[in-house]
Amino acid sequence: MGNLTDTVKTLLIANILFFVGTLYLxxxxxxxxxxxxxxxxxxGIWQxxxxxxxxxxxxHIFFNMxxxxxxxxxxxxxxxQSKFIYIYISAGLGAAGLQVLFSYIGYYGxxxxxxxxxxxxxxxxTMISSTLKTGEFPYYINDSNVEAARSLVSNFxxxxxxxxxxxxxxxxxFVLIYPNMPLYFIFVPIPIKAKYLIGGYFLINLYxxxxxxxxxxxxxxxxxxxxGGAVVGFLVMWYWKRNSFNQNRWN
Structure with missing residues (x-):
């Protein structure tokens, strides 16, 4: 781990410790x-x-780490370090915010x-409680509204x-700083520019x-x-790149 920066090393250790903790708890x-x-x-708000x-x-943890x-x-x-931490945390919060927003849309719809x-x-x-306990919907959930009931319970x-x-x-x-850096995709032995590989991955997730x-x-x-995480990370870095740094640094 000698080539890792301090923040990345700390995040890796923290995630692994949390995961090990879940194995016991x-x-x-x-x-x-x-x-x-x-x-x-x-x-809980801390979540x-x-x-x-x-x-x-x-x-899940392997691919993220x-x-x-x-x-x-x-x-x-x-x-x-400080800007990296800001992007990491703000992207995580943006991800949570957008996911919760769509959960609300699904739930109340x-x-x-x-x-x-x-x-x-x-x-x-009562419907939620009964369904979570028995795995079956109450009698007043019929064929016409079972999909809505399933969506509501799933979001809840x-x-x-x-x-x-x-x-x-x-x-x-990363893409905004190193758009043309060649990257290798697993099992594909040819380099692909970061903007295409990561951009393509984003589009797949958007689809x-x-x-x-x-x-x-x-x-x-x-x-x-x-x-949500990608949009926040992109916007924050775009703003910094445009307004906060010497343009020559990004060449």
């Missing part, structure tokens, strides 16, 4: 530190930070469909975990976020979090 760790939908009783250090499984390892130190050496179909508003908490019960939003912010900032169709990664990926 199990569901309690996710209940406490994952980012829950704000209407869920598990929600907007702690969720960035939580991961779902070994592959691999990206941080590959791009983080290069970016930190270019912009400095589904709620409107249910109430329009005749489900009483005071039946919703599914927590957000992972450093992906912050990592996407790092990747977006999945808009359509709900998964191309890369598991089906429960928080694609809007990836988009």
């Amino acid at each position: 199990g569901d309690y760790a996710y209940q406490l530190f994952a980012l829950w939908f704000p209407e869920n009783p598990n929600f 907007i930070i702690t969720h960035m250090f939580m991961h779902g499984d070994q592959s 691999f990206a941080l390892f590959m791009f983080g130190s290069v970016l930190e050496r270019s912009i400095g 589904a709620l409107q469909i249910l109430t329009d179909s005749g489900v009483a508003l005071d039946q919703i908490p 019960r599914t927590p957000m975990v992972g450093a992906s939003g912050a990592i996407f912010g790092v990747l977006a900032a 999945s976020a808009v359509t709900g169709s998964t191309i890369l990664g598991p089906s429960n990926t928080a694609y809007w979090a990836h988009i």
Whole structure:
């Protein structure tokens, strides 16, 4: 780890320690530190930070930490420690904010469909509780509104975990500084410029976020979090590059 910058090294260690902790604490760790939908009783304000250090499984943390390892130190050496930390945290917060926004849109859109179909508003908490316990919807959820009920429960019960939003912010900032740096994609033995490889990856995630169709990664990926993190990282770095640094530094 000698080539790693101090911040990247600290982030790697912190994420690994959190992940090891979840192996011992199990569901309690996710209940406490994952980012829950704000209407869920598990929600806590500290989760907007702690969720960035939580991961779902070994592959989830591996790919996030691999990206941080590959791009983080290069970016930190270019912009400095304080600005790197700012991008990392602000991208993580932007990711959480956009994902929660779309969770609210999904939740209240589904709620409107249910109430329009005749489900009483005071039946919703009972429906959620019953469905989470039994895995089945109550009798008043019929074929015409079962998809809305499924969407509502999914938004309510599914927590957000992972450093992906912050990592996407790092990747977006990296592209603005080193757009033409040749990168190698796994199993493809030809160099691809960073702006094409990372830009293409962003577009794949944007497609999945808009359509709900998964191309890369598991089906429960928080694609809007990836988009939010990338947009924040891009905008922050774009502003700094345009206004805060000597232009010659970016050549």
